[in-house]
Amino acid sequence: MGKLIVLVSCGTGIATSTVVAVEIAEAMQERGLDVETRQCKTAEIPGRVQGVDLIVTTNQFTGDYGIPAITSLAFLTGIGKGPVLDKIEATLREALAKKAK
Amino acid sequence: MANKILELLVPSAVCLRLTATDSQEVINHLSKQLLDAGYVRDTFAKAAMDREKVMPTGLPLSGDVNAAIPHTEIEHVIKCGLALATLEQPVVFHNMVAKDEEVNVRLVFVMALDQPKAQIEMLREIAGVLQRPEVIGKLMEAENYKDIHAALEAA
Numbered sequence: 001m002g003k004l005i006v007l008v009s010c011g012t013g014i015a016t017s018t019v020v021a022v023e024i025a026e027a028m029q030e031r032g033l034d035v036e037t038r039q040c041k042t043a044e045i046p047g048r049v050q051g052v053d054l055i056v057t058t059n060q061f062t063g064d065y066g067i068p069a070i071t072s073l074a075f076l077t078g079i080g081k082g083p084v085l086d087k088i089e090a091t092l093r094e095a096l097a098k099k100a101k
Numbered sequence: 102m103a104n105k106i107l108e109l110l111v112p113s114a115v116c117l118r119l120t121a122t123d124s125q126e127v128i129n130h131l132s133k134q135l136l137d138a139g140y141v142r143d144t145f146a147k148a149a150m151d152r153e154k155v156m157p158t159g160l161p162l163s164g165d166v167n168a169a170i171p172h173t174e175i176e177h178v179i180k181c182g183l184a185l186a187t188l189e190q191p192v193v194f195h196n197m198v199a200k201d202e203e204v205n206v207r208l209v210f211v212m213a214l215d216q217p218k219a220q221i222e223m224l225r226e227i228a229g230v231l232q233r234p235e236v237i238g239k240l241m242e243a244e245n246y247k248d249i250h251a252a253l254e255a256a
C-alpha cells in the first residue's frame with residue numbers, strides 16, 4: 001500500500017506551507033495514517049499534482065485537478081484547527097479506501 | 102519558550118508602537134531596518150510589497166489584534182532574520198486566503214527567510230504566538246525590546 005501524498009502550497013513555498021506540512025504529517029501520524037507531504041508554491045500546483053491525494057493551501061486557490069483541495073489558515077491562527085484536521089483525515093481515509101479497491 | 106524567534110529577531114528591527122498610514126509604510130520601514138542590519142538586499146522591500154499585492158499575508162486571529170507576516174523569495178535575503186512591529190493604529194492588509202477581504206492589522210512580523218524549510222522551528226513558534234491572544238497582548242503592551250524579549254521568553 002502506497003503512502004498518502006499531501007501537496008501543501010503557499011505563496012513562496014517556504015514559509016506557511018512549511019508549518020502546515022509538518023502539522024499535517026504529525027497529526028495524521030497520530031491518527032494512524034502514513035502521509036508524505038510535498039511543498040510547492042501555489043502557482044506550481046498544476047505541475048505537481050501527479051500522484052497527489054490531497055491539496056492543502058494557505059492561499060486563495062482556484063482550479064480543479066480532480067483532487068480534493070482544502071484552503072485553511074487554521075495551522076497558523078489556530079482557528080478551526082480541529083475540524084480541519086478531521087476533514088483532512090476523512091478525505092485521506094476516503095482516498096485510502098479508493099486505493100484499496 | 103519562543104527561543105527560535107528570540108534567536109532570529111533583529112533587535113534594531115523591533116519597532117514598537119509605530120505610527121504608519123498603510124501596510125506599505127510598515128513593510129518599507131521594517132525592510133529598511135533589516136537592510137541596515139545586513140539581513141536583506143535592497144530589493145527586499147519592493148519584492149515583499151509586490152508579493153503582498155498578489156499573495157497577501159494578513160491573518161485574522163482569534164483575539165482583538167490581527168497580524169500579518171510579509172515575506173518574499175530567498176533571492177532577496179542575505180541571512181535569516183525577523184523584524185517585528187506593533188502599530189499604534191491598525192493598517193489594512195489583505196486576508197491570506199481571501200485577498201479581497203481586508204484585515205485590520207496591528208502586529209507585523211517581516212520574515213527574511215534564506216532557505217526553504219530551514220526555519221521550521223521559528224515558523225512554528227510564530228504560529229504558536231499568533232494562536233495565543235495573551236502573548237500578543239503582552240507584545241502589544243511592550244515599550245521596549247526588553248519587554249518583547251520577556252513576553253516571548255515566557256511564551
